[in-house]
Amino acid sequence: MISNKAKKEINSWVEKYPEGRQSSAVMEALKIVQSENGNSLTTELIQEVADYLDMPGIAAQEVATFYENYNHSPMAKNVIRVCHNISCMLNGSDELITHLESKTGVKTGEVTQDGNICVKKVECLGACVGAPMLQIDDKYYEHLTLEKVDAIIDGLKEGK
Amino acid sequence: MFEIEIDGKLVNAEAGEKLIEVTDRVGISVPRFCYHEKLSVAANCRMCLVDVEGAPKPQPACSTPVSEGMKVSTQNEKAKSAQKSVMEFLLINHPLDCPICDQGGECELQDVAMSYGSNVSRFNEGKRVIADSNIGALIHTDMTRCIHCTRCVRFGTEIAGIMEMGGTGRGESLKIEPFLNEGIQSELSGNMIDVCPVGALTSKPFRYELRSWQMNSTESIARHDLVGSNINVQTYKGKVKRIVARSNDSVNETWISDRDRFSYEGLSHSNRLLKPQVKFDGTWKEVSWEVALDFCVKGLLRSAGESNSMNSLGVLASKTATLEEYYLLQKLVSELGCENIDYRLGVKDTKNTINLESNVKLSDLEKIDHALIVGSYTRLEQPMINHRLRKAALRGGTVDVINSMQFDFNLALNNENIIIPCEIANLLASTLKVVLESTNQDVPEELNKLTITKSATKIAKKLLSSDASVIVLGEHVINNDNAKNISNLVAMLAKNTNSSTLNLSKTGNSIAADIAGFFPGKDGLDVNSMLGKDMNAYIMFDVYPEYDFHNSSTAIKALSDKNSFIVSMNSFYNNNVADYSDVMLPISSYYETSGTHVNIEGEFQTFAASVKAPQESKPAWKVIKVLADLLDISGFNYSDSSNVLEEAKHNIKQGHRAEESINITDTNSVEVIWQPSPYSIDALLRHSDSLQETKIGQINKATMNSSTAKHLNLGDKDDYLGVPVVISSLVANNCVFINANKSTPSEEQA
Ligand code: SF4
Ligand code: FES
Ligand code: FES
Secondary structure, eight states: OOOHHHHHHHHHHHTTSOTTOGGGGHHHHHHHHHHHTTSOOOHHHHHHHHHHTTOOHHHHHHHHHHSTTSOSSOOOSEEEEEEOSHHHHHTTHHHHHHHHHHHHSSOTTOBOTTSOEEEEEEOOOSOGGGOSOEEETTEEEOSOOHHHHHHHHHHHHTTO | OEEEEETTEEEEEOTTOBHHHHHHHHTOOOOOSSOOTTSOOOOOSOTTEEEETTOSSOEETTTOBOOTTOEEESSSHHHHHHHHHHHHHHHHSOOOOGGGOTTTTSOHHHHHHHHHSOSSOOOOSOOOOOOOOOOOSSEEEOGGGOOOOOHHHHIIIIIISSOOEEEESOGGGOEEEESSTTOOOOTTTTHHHHHOSSTTEEESTTTTSOOGGGSEEEEEEOOSSSSOOEEEEEEETTEEEEEEEOOBTTTTBTOOOHHHHHGGGGGGOTTBOOSOEEEETTEEEEOOHHHHHHHHHHHHHHHHTTTTOGGGEEEEEOTTOOHHHHHHHHHHHHHHTOOOEEOOTTOSOTTSSOOOOOOOOHHHHTTOSEEEEESOOHHHHSHHHHHHHHHHHHTTOEEEEEESBOOOOSSOOSEEEEOOHHHHHHHHHHHHHHHHHHTTOOOOHHHHTOOOOHHHHHHHHHHHHOSSEEEEEOGGGTTOTTHHHHHHHHHHHHHHHTOEEEETTSOTTHHHHHHTTOSOOTTOOOHHHHHHSOOSEEEEESOOHHHHSSSHHHHHHHHHHSOOEEEEEESBOOHHHHHHOSEEEEBOOTTSSOEEEEOTTOOEEEEOOSSOOSTTOBOHHHHHHHHHHHTTOSSOOOSSHHHHHHHHHHTOOOOOOOOOOOOOOOOOSOEEEEEEOGGGSSHHHHTOHHHHHSTTTTOOEEEEOHHHHHHTTOOTTSEETTEEEEEOTTBOTTEEEEEESSOOOSSOOO
């Protein structure tokens, strides 16, 4: 269920678009609803967003599955977004990802048992100069090496 | 208009045209997957790349507009290598499982790969595999074969008007799928099979049946609606195996409804009536045609009695006969001196019903700027007409409705009036008053007392301000207490607002029945009078009483109780028919006989038989002809049905014109609208299992709002007139809208 608070927030986005174009607010609406639902979406929620914006469910689902920012299963406290696009790939992102997988003990996209960490492969984050790189919340970590990654993970594990 | 050069040839082109439209027109073949002439341009498959002089890279022909002096090569090295590369990419993830794919032999991918592909694959990596989704009883999916052309997605948004398929995920994990696994709901969904260029979407009932080249194809006409969509009937060893659309821009474009596409399944239903049968001492015996027909003749003559008068013979037919069948049967009994003929079995009072002409061409329907729909859910009732109206709406036309229930239209409604059936006439009358007053004309006395409502003013204003408007009158009002008034009011409104009219209440092949004169003669009885009388004999043509009669229980009672001699010609076996008949003659169903369908434009569409009628059943027109011969009636020397058509065309009958008076009656009890659900309107549809399995096929409900339910003392677990109750605020107060897939009311109330 979308809360009234969330609806209000969605409305403020809807207002930004011309009348009858309320579906343009779908990305923000999904984001708002996702954050209200512990950082993940469900089929029902997507349908609700679609209904709320008077658009077909599948059209909202298209958006929700296109972008990495929407999660479709319960999400970890910390999401590590590792870029695997071309610059980062050339600079060893594959190796980083394998390392992260073995370090956390779960595959990319999966959440560790304690619900703490999830590593996600994402597309270019516009920080190619610092490749390979990753993002946690709003912070970018660049020019990564395996050691740097270890330190980051250990920090997260200690809850920093 | 200017010239452009394609492959060294000068050809004419129109500004705004896309290159591919020009090449298609002049017959230069450009390969394509995502382009479809009736859908928007997506330009996502890149198969249509051609070389345009001056452009650095090859250009997609489907999205490149022509310009004067353009020089194009579809064949040079640059074009060819681009096409070949695209083909290679497209095949990377394709399973290449043609031997087990139903599309094999009629697959655009296969064809194009033969001409543009390479014969060896350089791709050694793993191929992507996509799980199939179950999208219902009509379409089978093999999504690993999908090439992401998005034709099916665009079909949904642009033509069907409901986006059901979509592209989820991205890049390599892009999948074409529906959102919820609820199955596809559209009444036009089968067209996705036709538009899908590969074997990703194929016909479920036809799955693994045959290869396309094994079948014969005959041109035919689909007869479930007022359009008469053009189809190809594909047959194998005397059986209809599949039906696909045949393009005809003035009728159905390239689309057909699911009803027309899948109803053929019913032809091989075990319930077909296959042998002539005669009732001896209350038990049915299979007999030869000679015996059965002899029995008919004797029985009919005996029923005429001493006076040898056929005044007491009644002749009833369903709405699905061909023009030739109506004509011959009518001619036969007229020659016998009988005038009791009728096909309007579902009409409560034939003197108070709709009698409105249609005067708009289907292809013009999409050009109208305003439509007023009265008493119809066009989307499910007349899908192809609704499609044209939807096109008009997409072009900026407006649509108003006057209905007794809110329906799920797939076009934007401007003004939706949901009112109880008895108010419809009043609303139209008050609209007419507004129209007459604002055009400074005399208002007839009957309208003087009427108060003008806001809704009436709105409806009138819209009709008056539109240049090309149409008023559509639907089936929901055929049994309205004010049906005739409504019909007259619509005619007057149309006349005074310069609108055209479309009468959707004459469903099936009713228009042909009228033309053939299949209605009571001057002193003849109509259906209800016949049932109310002691008729000595009946000839019943493909009648299924519990579905066809307005009040089925009274009709069945009337037919069984009285000691009439009843000859029934049917294509399907039916218990009630067996109960009241004395002879049952098995006749052809759709696609098993030649004949003519007359569509809403008045267009005669003649078709040949695609297959022979099964076992001992016979084309009905031949049965009638032989019956005439045996009754010693001359003038039935037809060698084939085209002679009958010829004669019928020379004898076109005029139906009764209703007088143009208005005299509105009021009721204040609960009003019932009984509308057969879309997939149960005729015997063939009712026997088509796959259609019955769909969401639309399952519609069977008596919808009413909570206060009506309270008034009737009903809850949502109850039945009303034998139909499950659904409580919903979508229906006007004091009204029950019944959409039933089983039978008509056992006991009509109200
Ligand atoms: S299923 Fe068929 S029509 Fe739909 S996108 Fe795939 S290939 Fe195209
Ligand atoms: S490729 Fe990784 S940040 Fe651009
Ligand atoms: S047909 Fe032109 S890009 Fe697909």
